[in-house]
Amino acid sequence: MSTTAELLKGAAELFPDEVVTSAHVRHLDLPFGAGRFALITLDNGFDHTKPTTFGPQSLANLNAAIDQVEQEALAGSIVGAGITGKPFIFAVGADLKGVELLKKHDEALAIGKGGHDVFKRLSALAVPTFAYYNGAAMGGGVEVGLHCSYRTVSKAIPAFSLPEVFLGLVPGWGGCAILPNLIGAERAVSVIIENSLNQNKQLRGKQVFDLGIADALFEGADFLEQSLLWTANVLNGTTEVVRADIDRGEAWDAAVAKGRAIADSKVHGAAPAAYRALEIIAAAKSGDLQAGFDAEDTALADLIMGGELRSGIYAFNLVQKRAKRPAGAPDKSLARPVTKVGVVGAGLMASQLALLFLRRLEVPVVLTDIDQERVDKGVGYVHAEIQKLLGKGRINQDKANRLTALVTGVLDKAEGFADADFIIEAVFEEMSVKQKVFAEVEAVAPAHAILATNTSSLSVSEMASKLQHPERVVGFHFFNPVAILPLLEIVRGEQTDDASLATAFGVAKKLKKTAVLTKDAPAFVVNRILTRFMGEIQNVIDEGTPVVTAEKAIEPLGLPMSPLVLLELVGPAIGLHVSETLNRAFPERFTVSPNLAAVVKAGKRGFYVYNAENGFKPELDPEVAALLVQGDSVLTEEQVRDRVLDAVAQEIGLMLEEGVVAEAQDIDLCLITGAGWPFHLGGITPYLDREGVSERVNGKKFLAPGLASVPA
Numbered sequence: 001m002s003t004t005a006e007l008l009k010g011a012a013e014l015f016p017d018e019v020v021t022s023a024h025v026r027h028l029d030l031p032f033g034a035g036r037f038a039l040i041t042l043d044n045g046f047d048h049t050k051p052t053t054f055g056p057q058s059l060a061n062l063n064a065a066i067d068q069v070e071q072e073a074l075a076g077s078i079v080g081a082g083i084t085g086k087p088f089i090f091a092v093g094a095d096l097k098g099v100e101l102l103k104k105h106d107e108a109l110a111i112g113k114g115g116h117d118v119f120k121r122l123s124a125l126a127v128p129t130f131a132y133y134n135g136a137a138m139g140g141g142v143e144v145g146l147h148c149s150y151r152t153v154s155k156a157i158p159a160f161s162l163p164e165v166f167l168g169l170v171p172g173w174g175g176c177a178i179l180p181n182l183i184g185a186e187r188a189v190s191v192i193i194e195n196s197l198n199q200n201k202q203l204r205g206k207q208v209f210d211l212g213i214a215d216a217l218f219e220g221a222d223f224l225e226q227s228l229l230w231t232a233n234v235l236n237g238t239t240e241v242v243r244a245d246i247d248r249g250e251a252w253d254a255a256v257a258k259g260r261a262i263a264d265s266k267v268h269g270a271a272p273a274a275y276r277a278l279e280i281i282a283a284a285k286s287g288d289l290q291a292g293f294d295a296e297d298t299a300l301a302d303l304i305m306g307g308e309l310r311s312g313i314y315a316f317n318l319v320q321k322r323a324k325r326p327a328g329a330p331d332k333s334l335a336r337p338v339t340k341v342g343v344v345g346a347g348l349m350a351s352q353l354a355l356l357f358l359r360r361l362e363v364p365v366v367l368t369d370i371d372q373e374r375v376d377k378g379v380g381y382v383h384a385e386i387q388k389l390l391g392k393g394r395i396n397q398d399k400a401n402r403l404t405a406l407v408t409g410v411l412d413k414a415e416g417f418a419d420a421d422f423i424i425e426a427v428f429e430e431m432s433v434k435q436k437v438f439a440e441v442e443a444v445a446p447a448h449a450i451l452a453t454n455t456s457s458l459s460v461s462e463m464a465s466k467l468q469h470p471e472r473v474v475g476f477h478f479f480n481p482v483a484i485l486p487l488l489e490i491v492r493g494e495q496t497d498d499a500s501l502a503t504a505f506g507v508a509k510k511l512k513k514t515a516v517l518t519k520d521a522p523a524f525v526v527n528r529i530l531t532r533f534m535g536e537i538q539n540v541i542d543e544g545t546p547v548v549t550a551e552k553a554i555e556p557l558g559l560p561m562s563p564l565v566l567l568e569l570v571g572p573a574i575g576l577h578v579s580e581t582l583n584r585a586f587p588e589r590f591t592v593s594p595n596l597a598a599v600v601k602a603g604k605r606g607f608y609v610y611n612a613e614n615g616f617k618p619e620l621d622p623e624v625a626a627l628l629v630q631g632d633s634v635l636t637e638e639q640v641r642d643r644v645l646d647a648v649a650q651e652i653g654l655m656l657e658e659g660v661v662a663e664a665q666d667i668d669l670c671l672i673t674g675a676g677w678p679f680h681l682g683g684i685t686p687y688l689d690r691e692g693v694s695e696r697v698n699g700k701k702f703l704a705p706g707l708a709s710v711p712a
Contacts, residue, residue: 052090
C-alpha cells in the first residue's frame with residue numbers, strides 16, 4: 001500500500017512544470033490569552049495575477065506542513081491551527097495543467113486519493129482547525145477549508161465556487177461529500193450543480209456566509225486580524241458556533257431530484273459530470289464521509305479519462321489563454337489612442353454599443369440618427385441604463401453624473417464626428433445603406449478615424465470599396481446581448497491596414513471582449529456555422545421530418561437552447577436574411593427555407609407559443625403549423641443528428657481551408673464566447689473528432705492528439 005508521500009512523489013514526476021505552492025507554518029499567540037496558534041499560509045511566490053493551485057508537489061508541501069502541526073498538536077504546544085492564502089487569493093484548486101498530462105486511470109485515481117489523504121488530516125488533528133478564506137477560492141481551494149472545524153470569509157472575496165461540473169469533473173476532494181452535510185443538500189446542489197451549469201456563476205463573500213459555508217464574515221481590510229480575534233473567542237468558549245440542523249429526509253431526495261432536472265435542462269444527459277456529482281450527493285445522506293471520499297476518487301478518475309473533461313480543459317484554456325493573445329493580431333504598438341467614439345444609429349443595438357463604449361472607455365460618445373426622436377430615444381436608453389447601475393450600487397453618484405454627461409446625440413454627423421477617433425455604424429443590414437453611411441462619415445471624420453461596421457454577414461471589403469481611404473474600415477461584429485456575450489469578431493477587409501486593425505484590437509481589449517481575427521468571408525465565423533447548422537435542421541423539416549423530431553435530435557449535444565428557440569432569439573427575419581446572404585455566396589450548401597420565408601412573411605416571431613397551462617414550455621404554434629409545407633421524407637433523430645453534424649464538420653473544414661481563421665481553436669473560441677456552446681463539447685471540433693464525424697466527412701481530425709483528448 002503506497003503512502004500519501006509516495007503517491008504524491010510519483011504524481012509529481014509526471015508533472016515537472018508544476019507551479020509549486022508552498023505551505024509556510026508560523027506561530028502566534030492568540031489574543032485574550034487563548035494560547036499559541038499555528039497558521040499555514042498557501043503561497044506560490046507570485047502575485048495575485050497567478051493564483052495559487054494544488055499540483056502534486058504543492059499537496060506534498062501542505063502534507064509536510066500538517067506533519068509539523070500534527071506533532072505540535074499532539075505535544076500540546078498549540079491550541080489550534082489555521083490555513084489562509086496570500087493577498088487576494090486563498091487557493092483556486094487543482095492545477096489543470098497537471099490533469100491534462102494524465103494518461104492512465106490509476107494516475108488519475110492517485111490525484112484524487114492524494115488530495116483526500118492530505119486534506120482530511122486537517123479534520124483529524126488533535127486541535128480545532130480554522131480556514132480563513134481571505135481571497136478567491138475555487139474547487140480544491142474551497143474543499144481544503146471544508147475539512148477544517150470552522151471557516152471565516154472575507155466580504156471582499158469576488159469569486160468563490162466549486163466549478164468542477166462546469167469543466168467536466170466533480171468536486172473530488174471532499175466537496176460532494178462534506179458540503180451537503182454542512183449546509184444541506186438543497187444549498188449544496190445549488191453551489192455544485194446549478195451555479196456550475198449557469199456559466200460557472202461565482203459567489204461573493206456575504207453569499208458564502210449566508211449559505212452557511214462560513215461561520216463568520218469580516219471586512220477585507222483587517223480580515224485576518226478579525227478572524228484571529230474570533231478564533232480566540234471560539235477557543236476560549238466566548239463565541240459559540242451554532243449551525244442549522246440538516247434535513248436528511250425527503251428534502252435531501254427532493255434536492256437531488258431538482259439537481260437532476262437542472263442538469264437535464266442544461267446538458268440533456270450529454271455530459272456525465274453533473275450526474276456523477278449528484279450520485280455522490282445522494283449517497284452522502286448517510287453522513288459516511290469516507291464512503292463519499294472513495295466515491296469522489298472513482299468519479300474523478302473516470303472523468304479525467306473521459307473526453308468531456310479533456311474538452312472542458314481545452315475550452316477553459318481557450319477562454320483563459322488564447323483569448324488574451326488573439327491569433328494574427330498586429331503589434332499593439334501600432335494602435336492609435338481613442339478619445340472619442342461616434343455611433344451611427346440610435347436603435348437598440350446602437351444604444352447597447354454606446355453604453356458599452358461609455359462604460360469601458362469612459363470617453364465622450366455621440367450618437368446620430370435620421371431624426372431627433374430616434375436620437376433622443378437612443379440617448380435616453382443609455383441614461384436610463386446608467387440610472388439602473390446607480391440604483392443597484394454598481395456605480396456611485398459621481399460616476400453616474402460623469403457617464404451621463406459623456407453621452408450625447410446630434411443629427412449632424414459633421415458636428416458629432418469631426419473629432420471622433422473611432423466611429424461604428426449599427427444601421428440596417430443592407431449594403432447600399434451601409435455604403436451611403438460610410439461615405440457620409442468619411443466626408444466629415446478626421447483622417448485617422450477608424451470606421452467600424454457591426455455587420456453580421458455583409459462584405460466589409462465591398463462596404464469600403466467606394467471610399468477614398470478603405471484601409472481604415474474594419475469589421476467589429478458584436479453578439480447580442482452585447483453586455484453578456486464576450487465575443488467580438490474583428491474582420492480584416494481586403495485593404496484594412498495594420499494600424500486600423502491594431503486599434504480595433506486595442507479597443508476590444510478595453511471593452512473586455514474576446515476578440516478573434518477573421519477574414520472577410522460571408523457571415524464570418526459564428527453566423528456561418530450556425531446558419532449551416534440551422535439550415536440543415538430547416539431542410540429536414542421542409543423534407544418531412546416532424547419539428548419535434550428535428551429539435552430532439554440535437555439534445556444530446558447539450559447546447560444552451562434548441563435550434564428553433566435560438567431562431568426565435570435571433571429573429572426569423574434576421575435568420576432568413578443571413579441564409580439568403582450565404583445562399584448567394586455558397587448556393588450548393590446553403591439553402592433558403594420556403595417555410596422560414598413563410599413564417600417571416602406572416603410576421604411570426606418564431607415557431608413556438610408559450611402558455612401557463614404547460615408551464616411555458618415551447619409548443620409548435622398552430623398558425624405556424626398551418627403554414628408549413630413538408631415533403632414525405634421522415635428521418636429518425638439519429639439520422640437528423642448525423643446529417644447536421646456532417647454539415648457542420650464540412651463547413652468548418654472549408655472555412656479552415658479558406659483561412660477564415662488561423663486554426664480550429666479559433667472556431668471553438670468563437671462558438672463558446674459568441675454562441676454559448678458548452679465547454680464539454682470544447683466548442684465543437686473536439687466533439688466532432690471524438691464522435692468520428694471529422695474523419696467521416698473530411699478524412700482527418702481537426703485537432704492534434706492530446707490537445708482535447710487523453711494523450712496517447
